[in-house]
Amino acid sequence: PHKATYKIKISVLGGQLVTKIRQTATGYSATHIVEPTGMSRMFSRGSIAETSDFDSAADGVRPREYVSDDTLSREEEHARIHFDWDTGEARGTVNGNEVVSVIDGLAHDRVSIQYELMHDLISGNASDKYTMFEIDRLRPVNVQIIGEKTVKVPAGEFQVIGVQHQAEGSKRVTTLWCAEKLGYLPVIIEQHRKGKLQVRATLENYTPTRGQ
Numbered sequence: 001p002h003k004a005t006y007k008i009k010i011s012v013l014g015g016q017l018v019t020k021i022r023q024t025a026t027g028y029s030a031t032h033i034v035e036p037t038g039m040s041r042m043f044s045r046g047s048i049a050e051t052s053d054f055d056s057a058a059d060g061v062r063p064r065e066y067v068s069d070d071t072l073s074r075e076e077e078h079a080r081i082h083f084d085w086d087t088g089e090a091r092g093t094v095n096g097n098e099v100v101s102v103i104d105g106l107a108h109d110r111v112s113i114q115y116e117l118m119h120d121l122i123s124g125n126a127s128d129k130y131t132m133f134e135i136d137r138l139r140p141v142n143v144q145i146i147g148e149k150t151v152k153v154p155a156g157e158f159q160v161i162g163v164q165h166q167a168e169g170s171k172r173v174t175t176l177w178c179a180e181k182l183g184y185l186p187v188i189i190e191q192h193r194k195g196k197l198q199v200r201a202t203l204e205n206y207t208p209t210r211g212q
Contacts, residue, residue, distance in 0.1 A: 001021055001022050001023050001028075001208070001209045001210060002020075002021060002185070002206060002207060002208045002209055003018070003019070003020045003205075003206075003207045003209060004018070004019045004020075004185060004203060004205070004206050004207075005017070005018050005203075005204045005205040005206075006018075006019070006189070006201040006202060006203055006204060007154065007201065007202050007204050008034060008189075008199065008200070008201040008202075009199070009200050009201075010034075010072075010198065010199050011198055011199075013036055014036065014037055015034055015035055015036040015037050016034070016035055016037050017032065017033070017034050017189075017201050018032075018033050019031070019032045019033075020209075021115070022209065024053065026055045026056070027053070027054050027055035027056045027061075027062075027064075028053075028054055028056070028115070029051065029052070029053045029054075030051070030052050030054070030111050030112070030114075030115060031049070031050070031051045032048075032049075032050045032051075032111055033047060033048070033049045033050075034047060034048040034049075034072065035047045035072075036072070045071075045072075046070075046071030046072040046076075047069075047071060047072055048068075048069075048070045048071075048072050048073070049067075049068070049069045049070075050066070050067070050068045050069075050109075050110060050111050051065075051066070051067045051068075051111070052065070052066050052067075052109050052110075052111035052112040053065045053066075054112045054115070059106055060106060060116050060119050060120065061108065061112050061115050061116040061119055062083070062085065062106065063083045063107070063108055063109050063112040064082070064083055065081070065082055065083070066079065066080075066081040066083070066092075066109035066110075066111065066112070066133065067079070067080055067081075068110070076095075077094070077095060078093075078094070078095055078096075079092065079093070079094045079095075080092045080093050081094075081099075081109060081133055083103065083107070083109075084103075085103070088102060088103045088104075089101065089102060089103060090103055090107065090133055090138060094136045097136075099136045099137065101133070101137050101138040102138075103131075103138070104131075105131065106130075106131065107131040107132065107133065107138055108130060108131065108132050108133070109132065109133045110132065110133070110134070113130060113132050113141070113165070114176065114186065116130065117130075117143070117163055117165075117176065117178075117184070118178065118183060118184040118185065121161070121163070121178060121180075121184040122183060122184055126143070126145065126163070127143065128142065128143050128144060129141070129142065129143065130143055130165070132167055134167040134170060139167040139168050139169060139170070140167070140168045141165050141166065141167045141168070142165065142166055142168065143163065143164070143165045144163075144164050144165075145161060145162065145163060145164075146162040146163070146164050146175070147161075147162050148160065148161050148162070149162070149177075151177060151187065151188060153187050153188060153202040153203045153204075154202060154203065154204040154205075155187065155203040155204055155205055155206055158179035158181055158182070158187050159179065159180065159181070160177040160178055160179050160180075160187060160188070161177070161178050161180070161184070162175060162176070162177050162178075163175070163176045163177075163178055164176075171193050171194050172191055172192070172193050172198075173191065173192045173193075174189070174190070174191050175188075175189070175190045175191075175192075176188075176189055177189075177190075182206060185203075185206065186203075187202070187203040188200070188201065188202055188203070189201040
C-alpha cells in the first residue's frame with residue numbers, strides 16, 4: 001500500500017498523476033487520477049480517473065472490477081467492466097454500449113496490469129505475453145524488458161529496469177521504468193503513439209501507507 005505522485009505531461013499539457021493502492025479483505029484497490037495543473041487548467045478541463053479492484057491469487061493479480069471515467073481526452077470514455085472468473089467472462093459497458101469478452105487464462109485491465117508486472121518482476125517470473133482489456137475487448141499484450149539504467153527524477157535517483165508493453169493492434173506503446181528499491185514501482189512512465197512521445201510522467205513523491 002502506498003501513494004505516489006507524478007508530474008505528468010500529455011502532449012503540451014502539464015498535470016499531475018496520483019496513484020494510490022490500499023489493501024482490502026481479499027486483495028487490493030488501486031486508483032489512478034490524472035488532472036491538469038497550472039496554466040494547463042485554462043486550456044483543458046476534466047480528469048482521467050481509473051480504479052481497479054483486484055485479488056491476490058496463486059498465479060498473480062486477478063482483477064474483479066474496473067472503472068474508468070475520462071473527461072480530459074478529446075473523446076470522452078466511460079467504462080465499467082466486471083471480471084467474472086466463475087463464468088470466465090469480462091462484461092460491462094463502454095460509453096453506454098454493452099461489451100462482453102471470454103476470459104481465457106489470466107487477464108487484466110489498464111490499471112491492474114501495472115501491479116501484475118510489478119508482482120512478476122519481484123518474483124522473477126516476468127512473462128513476454130499478457131492479456132489486457134483495451135478499449136472494448138480483451139487483447140494480447142506483448143511485453144519485453146528493454147534494459148537497465150540509472151535515472152534521476154524529482155523523488156530521487158534510482159536504478160531502474162525498463163518494461164515495455166503494447167496491446168496487439170494498438171498504436172500505443174507504454175514503457176515503465178521500474179525501481180527495484182520501491183518494489184518495482186514505475187518512477188518514469190512513457191507512452192508513445194506512432195513513434196511520437198505523447199505522455200511522460202516522473203515520480204515526485206512516494207509514501208508507503210502500511211496497514212491501510
